[in-house]
Amino acid sequence: MPEELSRRLGTTDAVVVGLSAMIGAGVFAAFAPAAAAAGAWLPVALVLAGVVAYCNATSSARLAALYPESGGTYVYGRRRLGPLWGYLAGWGFTVGKTASCAAMALTFGAYLAPPLAVGAVAALTAVSLYGVRRSAGVARVIVVFVLAVLAAVVVTGLLGDDTVTFGWFAYEPLPGSQVDVWGVLQAAGLLFFAFAGYARIATLGEEVRDPARTIPRAVGIALGVTFVVYALVAVAALRALGPELLAGSPAPLAGVVRAAGAPWLVPVVGAGAAVAALGALMALLLGVSRTVLAMARERDLPGALAVVDPARQVPRRAELAVGAAVIVLLLVADLRGAIGFSSFGVLVYYGIANACALTLGRAEGAPPRPVAGLGLGLCVLLAATLPPASVLAGLAVFAVGLAVWLFRHRAGR
Template sequence: MSQPSGAAGMPDALQRRLGVTDAVVIGLGSMIGAGIFAALAPAAHAAGSGLLISLALAAVVAYCNATSSARLAARYPASGGTYVYGRERLGDFWGYLAGWGFVVGKTASCAAMALTVGSYVWPGQEHAVAVAAVVALTAVNYAGVQKSAMLTRVIVVLVLAVLAAVVVASLTSSASTADRLGVGDDATFGGVLQAAGLLFFAFAGYARIATLGEEVRDPQRTIPWGISIALGITLVVYAVVAIAVLTVLGPQGLAEAAAPLSDAVRAAGADWLAPVVRVGAAVAALGSLLALILGVSRTTLAMARDRHLPHGLAAVHPKFKVPHRAELLVGAVVAVLAATADVRGAIGFSSFGVLAYYAIANASAWTLTPEEGRPARFIPALGLAGCLILAFALPASSVIWGAAVLTLGAAAYGIRRIVTARSS
């Protein structure tokens, strides 16, 4: 296999500064903010009383993806994640398609998180606030990855404290009833699958750890541990919060809630906690946005190194040791989307692109040998099948737009190959 691009020793290589704790925190910052405050309500709308089944399905697929990604990241500890794995294991086209799906899908995720910040901070002016948040966090990432990790650590602690308060208020309320957790007639097989696909949007944050492979110390140990710990903590948090909110609001109330956790504490009789939840939601979305911009810029860097994107985006800042041009471009694109996009549509579109990304990750993990740390065969097989099923179970508009954008990316790849061949 060829040496991963950006490997140690290259003049534009990034510095290995992050440990296991930093990797876990970056993963938590990516997952918890997105899932709890953005995906629960649309998922409940699709699944009804089958929401917890959808959560379990999304968790199984996420576990398979995380295991495949961890084994691959330990083998190829370079910036780019599945873009690198697909290229090394399946061929240049599949690596490119994974990178394209990730960059496009996660750019939509960035817009969704920025708009979530805006809707909680200043309802009615969410687009303006979203753009301001993107500009501010792009500046933080530009100043260096260590500063990003430290800020994310503070955000994760604050968000977990708020979520703990919501859980306690909901489960101790007289309005709580375990009967609301049962699966009723409103749950359909298609709806449960669609909700699982939407909830997957929230679980995909561990990809941030893999895309930072060139910036972690001892990647063979740090990446698998960081991914496993971050995903495990997130699964527990999601399950506890979903159960708590369902016992207060019920499936229908959750589906109709514009701000589910704020509505839950009000229904529990803890109105005083609602402003705290609003602040927590904004902080959580900021943490997720921070880590998302970080990951998208690193995949852009890897694709630029291989000239699938303009090579100038591969530049690393001589002082801050970050891919500064890639970060500025990503920030500019996200700011435009945040000024114009719809948050719920962005979630479905993002899920399709990211599920395609992980389908390629699982296919790549299948090709590993036992000596290379291959996981049990059923894990990448189940992960690949799960990604494809959940992707095509998403709302029709998300499937159509997602497939169209992936096709556009594939066409651009083919045109580039033709032009290159004729000029050589």
């Protein structure tokens, strides 16, 4: 019988963990490549990414309430579709989110000093070893600070005088602009990177009190707050910079306050980006380590990683392994490439989650079938329209994962 984790998280803690993962460094970085793809139609891409996130969140919340165990879609896939589909979901999540961890650490280092990226991963891995409640407490402080910084960006961008004239502020496209459907889809896939944090709530299902009630409520609240914040930031950024300047900015939100005539806020935005990266990194480390724990329990990863610390009730070996993998990846990672690669892996993960939700019956709390079906279709579509390098790298990694699974099963593990 595998050792179980302690249920210590209430609704507020679960919402904070989800917010710290979603309202993280993605909002400080993802709008630039998304604007480069969608141009004046960035708000449409944001709405589409929000729709995909809503469908995925609905399916994930219903499944997490039914199966309140660590591992998220890895568990659901095994239960509803079979071991291979569960494994592919877990593989995609683990590899994709390890890339996300590297992206968050790189963002932190970019705003302070690159060598600090490794130190941030090591420090947050150490914090996570002290238990999930302490991690949630740190996340609460981070979320409050980042929301305050984003509020300052939005107010400055919307009210500043030194801004460009841009039609989307009035919710109208620029004169003569034509919608680029492929660009909008690609931008939605990139923006999805910034929404995907609600998975942290599901992957912590074994540590949530009253999961059937807490998980759906926490996911809904966290996603709703995040979408409102992102919509306000997008409007403010487009009003202050316009799509071309936004697309070319290495630090888009710093560019917003600078263009709006408040350069004194640039260091504050930099601090917000660094702190947001820490919050997202902490939540990601928690989520990935729990998926590793679940996969190790089923021997899809080495069984030694399934050990739970009896004193602190945390998967210590899994957390240390994930932290070490992220530090290694930092040596070769590229921020924009990591965003695309992570989006591909996580879209596949949620595609499997929606497929699992389609197998649920009414008595099992099935979500509306159109919601799960739309989520599955959009996940496949957005994954296919990501930048070619991201798609090719993602397919290669999944091919390697499938080869590993086939080898282990033919060898009898």
